[in-house]
Each structure stands twice: as structure tokens, then as C-alpha cells.
Amino acid sequence: MSSSTSQDSTADDRPLVILQPAPQRSERIFTASARMELESSFRVVDLEDDDDPASFEAALPEAFAIIGQPELPAARLARATRLRAICNVEGNFFPNVDYPAAFARGIHVLGCGPAYAQAVAEFALGLALDLCRGISREDRAFRSGTERYVSAGNTDAILLRGARVGLIGYGNLGRALRPLLDAFDVDLRVYDPWLPDRALADWGLVPASLEELLRRSQVVFMLATVTADSEHLLGAGELAMLSDNARLVLVSRAAVVDYDALWAEQVAGRILAGVDVWPLEPVPADDPYRRLDNLVFSGHRAGGIPQAFQQIGDMVVDDLRQLARGLPPVRMQAAAPELVGRYRNRPVT
Incomplete structure (x- = not known):
């Protein structure tokens, strides 16, 4: 003592x-x-x-x-x-x-939990910007001698400003991220089954069903906590709703996404993802996710600064x-x- x-x-x-x-x-x-x-x-x-x-x-x-x-x-x-x-x-x-x-x-x-919210929100924004503009992907290409210049490296690039953005979950993380996104004048929708639509509207947000959010969003932030109801909230069916070249940012809990289904979508080259949380950490050395070029990897670093x-x-x-x-x-x-x-x-x- x-x-x-x-x-x-x-x-x-x-x-x-x-x-x-x-x-x-x-x-x-x-x-x-x-x-x-x-x-x-x-x-x-x-x-x-x-x-x-x-x-x-x-x-x-x-x-x-x-x-x-x-x-x-x-x-x-x-x-x-x-x-x-x-x-x-x-x-x-x-x-x-x-x-x-x-x-x-x-x-x-x-x-x-609130102590981590700002750090996670800023990191999530960074992942989204990376996914929109291929920043770390082109850095990897430079280091391997396969970099592309000017428009050749921008064929799939999009602006975050004005983009159709969806937040899944509006707790500590969503409330910290929202003012950061306001600067980009995004077209924002929110899905949170624990909050009434009118409460979201009172905060100046547009509520949406999960299906509507997934189908319309160019950038999706997965911010939901894991519960008995939200395990594999994004399974194969839900991920299939995402439009081609959609960007998915996952910074909450691994269990809310079916990683096998996410792998299938990514290996098909249909969506890009920035992932900070993993079903098994450290990620095994032979994990096939390591081979994906349309993935921005992070080792559970978003909040712990x-x-x-x-x-x-x-x-x-x-x-x-x-x-x-x-x-x-x-x-x-x-x-x-x-x-x-x-x-x-x-x-x-």
C-alpha cells in the first residue's frame, strides 16, 4: 500500500x-x-x-x-x-x-470512453481522407518503385467535401466526429437504433435506415459499439448494399463486422476500407488481409494516444x-x- x-x-x-x-x-x-x-x-x-x-x-x-x-x-x-x-x-x-x-x-x-472520442474521431477522419485520395497506397507504390504520377494515380479518387457520408452509431465517437465533418460540408445521414429519429433531427442530423445509409453513402463510418444485437451488423448482405468504390472506416469494435464477408468484397476490388480493430490482435503474420492494396491497416491505434x-x-x-x-x-x-x-x-x- x-x-x-x-x-x-x-x-x-x-x-x-x-x-x-x-x-x-x-x-x-x-x-x-x-x-x-x-x-x-x-x-x-x-x-x-x-x-x-x-x-x-x-x-x-x-x-x-x-x-x-x-x-x-x-x-x-x-x-x-x-x-x-x-x-x-x-x-x-x-x-x-x-x-x-x-x-x-x-x-x-x-x-x-469519452476520453478516447476526440482521438478516435480525428483518426477516423484521417482514414477517410486516405481512402478518398489513396495517400498511403501511393506511398507504398513509391517505396516499391511502382508509383503513378498526376492523374494516373487518381483514377478512383473522390473529394470528401460534399460527399454522401453515413455514420453508423451516434454515441461518443459520432458526436466527436460530426463537427470535424461539418468543415467538409458533407451530405450526412445517421443510423442509430438506440436514438429516436426526432432526437437526431433535433441535433440537425438526418436519420436513415441502415439499408438507406449503406446504399447511398460514398463514405461509411462504423462507430457502433458491440452488443448482442450489433454483432456482425455488417454481414455479407449489408456489405453488398454498398456502392462500388464505397469507403468503409471501421474504428469501433471488430465484432460489428463480418470480416470474412468484408474480405470477399475487398478481394473482389469492390470497396476500400480503413480498419483499426481486428478479430484477433495482433493480426496473424499470414492473414490474407495483409495482401490487400485497397486496405488501410491500423493496429488498434485510433484512441490510445x-x-x-x-x-x-x-x-x-x-x-x-x-x-x-x-x-x-x-x-x-x-x-x-x-x-x-x-x-x-x-x-x-
């Missing part, structure tokens, strides 16, 4: 916070100033390098908050009589928490301070009782 935990709790009435952030490291998500703020406001039991369950159990009855993703079944939560918040700092809501038990107790289960990681620590400190003052959290994403059971997330390695 850290030195701050050795203080007698009767002499220090600051709320107690358990820090066990694996797979994150605390120095990655907390800047020096954020860590100082955390420790000035709370008694921090630092269990980052302490795997002994007894240490966690000893701190649990007094814990005001837990930072991390430990297993928290109902029996464990029952012993945490002062617990007010569980701060997931990995990025996904996992089945490590008995959510009904937490909600029944008024415990806030918070996720750090230093600025995004450091924002997590700031969000945690801000929201724990809010809760300690008797106010609701405002920066992290709260797990919704109606939705959290639908997620099919898996840890990012």
Missing part, C-alpha cells in the same frame, strides 16, 4: 479510494498534477502492484471509490458499505461488476470530487441500467 494508506482513518476523514487500475498503469493515466490532486482530496490505497486479495478486502469496507476493473460480485459489493463509485479506466464496460447490485445501492459505475490516456486521470479526479461534494459525475460515462447488460466488450490487450 502507498504511504498515504498508513494514516489512521480516525485522524483523516478524507474519503478512501482504492487504486487498482490494471491493465492501465497509474503513471499513464494520471499526470503528476492529477495524481497530486487525487491524493490531496482522498486517502489512496495504492494496490497497483499488490495482487494479494487480502489487501483489497481489508480496504473495501471503507472504500468511497474504486479506480480499476477488479471483480465485484454482489457479495463483495455488500461488504463495500461506503462505496459510491467504480471508475473503469480501461475503456469498456465489462461483466466484472454485478451491475444490478451496484445500481440498487446507488453506486455509480463510470467508464472512461498519451493525451487521451492522461485525460482519463483528470476525468476520474473531477468526478470523484463531484461525488464527494454530493453532486453527480459530469465527465465520465455512466453505465446505463438499460444498456450495460447488452454490451459484448472484451479487454483491449
Whole structure:
């Protein structure tokens, strides 16, 4: 435990916070100033390098908050009589928490997904621009001595400005991407079955069915999270709806797309894709996707940049301070009782 935990709790009435952030490291998500703020406001039991369950159990009855993703079944939560918040700092809501038990107790289960949204949105825009103009493809050609000059390398190029664009999903990622696309004056449609059409219209968006979006869009951004309903949301039938030379940008979760069907469309040369997430990571050395020239590859890099990681620590400190003052959290994403059971997330390695 850290030195701050050795203080007698009767002499220090600051709320107690358990820090066990694996797979994150605390120095990655907390800047020096954020860590100082955390420790000035709370008694921090630092269990980052302490795997002994007894240490966690000893701190649990007094814990005001837990930072991390430990297993928290109902029996464990029952012993945490002062617990007010569980701060997931990995990025996904996992089945490590008995959510009904937490909600029944008024415990806030918070996720750090919003910290990644801007980074992912900018990366998604970069992939779209690459797919529209063949930037990395022609760079590869140059390095192999087969580059093409002037119009010869632009036969399939399109402008993003004014393009027909579709967003599948309008959560954190979609809301971060939309203002970036506004600068390109795109003809935008949105499909999100979790949002009423009138809500999308209130935000100045044009709602569309999945089929309409796929058939009309030149550029499609797959931004949906994975749930029992959205696994293979883009299967063979849906991908076949895409027009020839459509561009698909996939930056959310691999399970929302049927990669065998995507391979078939790409090997036929019908669509271009920029892909950041893969069913198996690292991608195997002999994976046939490596042979595709109409693919822009990325190794799950869209969100995990230093600025995004450091924002997590700031969000945690801000929201724990809010809760300690008797106010609701405002920066992290709260797990919704109606939705959290639908997620099919898996840890990012």
C-alpha cells in the first residue's frame, strides 16, 4: 500500500479510494498534477502492484471509490458499505461488476470512453481522407518503385467535401466526429437504433435506415459499439448494399463486422476500407488481409494516444470530487441500467 494508506482513518476523514487500475498503469493515466490532486482530496490505497486479495478486502469496507476493473460480485459489493463509485479506466464496460447490485445501492459505475472520442474521431477522419485520395497506397507504390504520377494515380479518387457520408452509431465517437465533418460540408445521414429519429433531427442530423445509409453513402463510418444485437451488423448482405468504390472506416469494435464477408468484397476490388480493430490482435503474420492494396491497416491505434490516456486521470479526479461534494459525475460515462447488460466488450490487450 502507498504511504498515504498508513494514516489512521480516525485522524483523516478524507474519503478512501482504492487504486487498482490494471491493465492501465497509474503513471499513464494520471499526470503528476492529477495524481497530486487525487491524493490531496482522498486517502489512496495504492494496490497497483499488490495482487494479494487480502489487501483489497481489508480496504473495501471503507472504500468511497474504486479506480480499476477488479471483480465485484454482489457479495463483495455488500461488504463495500461506503462505496459510491467504480471508475473503469480501461475503456469498456465489462461483466466484472454485478451491475444490478451496484445500481440498487446507488453506486455509480463510470467508464472512461469519452476520453478516447476526440482521438478516435480525428483518426477516423484521417482514414477517410486516405481512402478518398489513396495517400498511403501511393506511398507504398513509391517505396516499391511502382508509383503513378498526376492523374494516373487518381483514377478512383473522390473529394470528401460534399460527399454522401453515413455514420453508423451516434454515441461518443459520432458526436466527436460530426463537427470535424461539418468543415467538409458533407451530405450526412445517421443510423442509430438506440436514438429516436426526432432526437437526431433535433441535433440537425438526418436519420436513415441502415439499408438507406449503406446504399447511398460514398463514405461509411462504423462507430457502433458491440452488443448482442450489433454483432456482425455488417454481414455479407449489408456489405453488398454498398456502392462500388464505397469507403468503409471501421474504428469501433471488430465484432460489428463480418470480416470474412468484408474480405470477399475487398478481394473482389469492390470497396476500400480503413480498419483499426481486428478479430484477433495482433493480426496473424499470414492473414490474407495483409495482401490487400485497397486496405488501410491500423493496429488498434485510433484512441490510445498519451493525451487521451492522461485525460482519463483528470476525468476520474473531477468526478470523484463531484461525488464527494454530493453532486453527480459530469465527465465520465455512466453505465446505463438499460444498456450495460447488452454490451459484448472484451479487454483491449
